Amino acid sequence: MTDAASPPAAGRFSALRRRLARRAREERQTPIVPPGNVAGRALMTVIGIMTFLASLTVGAVTLVADTASAWQSQISREITVQVRPDDGLDMAAALAKVRATALATPGVRSAEIMGDEATERLLEPWLGDDLDLNDLPVPRLVVIAIDEAAPPDFAGLRNTLRTAVPQASLDDHRAWVSRLVTMAHATVVIGIAILTLVLVATTLTVVFATRGAMSGNRHIIEVLHFVGARSGFIAAEFERHFLKLGLLGAVAGGSTALVLFYAMGRWTALNEATPEADQISALFGSFAIGWTGYAGVVLLVATVGGLTALTSRLTVTRQLAAIDMISPVER
Structure with missing residues (x-):
């Protein structure tokens, strides 16, 4: 072939480029990243496990926070007065006097003497079921319900009760509430750290x-x-691939965690009379995480899927920039 018949070098390059572009368009249905390779399945499994652990953390933090709030609300609604037995003390009269004094205090809704x-x-649980309170020096309790919106003056009520009945002592549970709030806050902080x-x-x-x-590839x-x-x-192709893997793994892990929480809640609801369920209910209430x-x-699942896609896109973009710096391609 003569030089005159030969197309210029630029023309040969342009024809080759158009041919490759046409072939790429014809084979567009073939993805850049193989969807069913072993690495993809392994990544989906890892994301599922990570999402399951993160979902357990979210559920546990929500459960502890809700239970602590319920405990705090229950404790803040009631206070107790303990009357210690003493020589010559008429316990029935002392309890009645404590009750009357409490009912006369502003901010007190009701006062009930705990019966025998x-x-x-x-x-x-500690002394058995054959008890005779008349033979034992057992303190007696008066349970006082208070108005949460306008609680009484606890210091003044304590002094009034002590004046009326020297053997009476008021417990407003503030120490327990403080410890409970501290524990709940610590649990939330630990949960956030684990989730991060x-x-x-x-x-x-x-x-x-x-x-x-x-x-x-x-x-x-x-x-x-x-x-x-x-x-x-190219980055969009990788982003689409890893978004699918991330969502599938996150949905599998999150769904497993939700099923576990639902099953535990149903189990405690159906076995309320058993000691095991009573202990779990005492610690975690009904073991239901609620809509929160x-x-x-669900928000965590969406976050994991979006984070997977965004991370893959940024990684591909950085890698392509590095390839361009090493081997620049003429556009």
């Missing part, structure tokens, strides 16, 4: 998986660069 049967049930660590670990896992996927990326594909197009917990898990 209730006191025996309260002491039964899980999300960071998930992000690093996605970064390594994205780099591995780019390394395994480097020849395809180089061809796309050669035919003029923009970095945004369910909404938190």
Whole structure:
């Protein structure tokens, strides 16, 4: 072939480029990243496990916060007066005097003397079921319900009761409330720290998986660069792939956690009379995380999916920028 018949070098390059571009358009249905490879399934499994642990953390924090709030509300609604037995003390008269004094105090809604049967049930786990309160120096209690909107003056009520009945002592449970609030706040902080660590670990896992996927498909990326594909197009392909993996794994992990919480709540509701369920209910109430917990898990699933897609896109963009700096391609 003569030089006159040969197309110029620029023409040959342009024809080759158009041919490769046409082939790329014809094979557009083939994704850049293989959807069913082993690395993709492993990443989806890891994201599912991470989301499951994070969902457990969200549910546990919500459960503890709600239970602590319920405890605090119950404690703040009632106070107790303890009357200690003493020589020559008429216990019935002393209890009646404490009750009358409490009812005469502003901010007190009601005052009830704890009867013998209730006191025996309260002491039964430690002293057995054959109790005779007349033979034992057992303190007696008066339960006082207070107005939460306008509580009484506890210091003044304490002094008034002590003047009326020297053997009486008021317990407003403020020490318990303070400890309860501190414990709830510490639990929330620990839960947030654990949730942050899980999300960071998930992000690093996605970064390594994205780099591995780019390394395994480097020849395809180089061809796309050669035919003029923009970095945004390639990054979008990886973002779409990892968004699907992230959402599938996050939905699986979050759904498993929600099923676990629902099953535990149903189990405690159906076994309320058993000692095991009573102990769990004493610690965690009905073991139901409520709509707040369910909404938190759903938000977490969406966050994990979005974080996976965003991390993969940023990783691909940085890797492509590095490739361009090493081997610039003429556009």
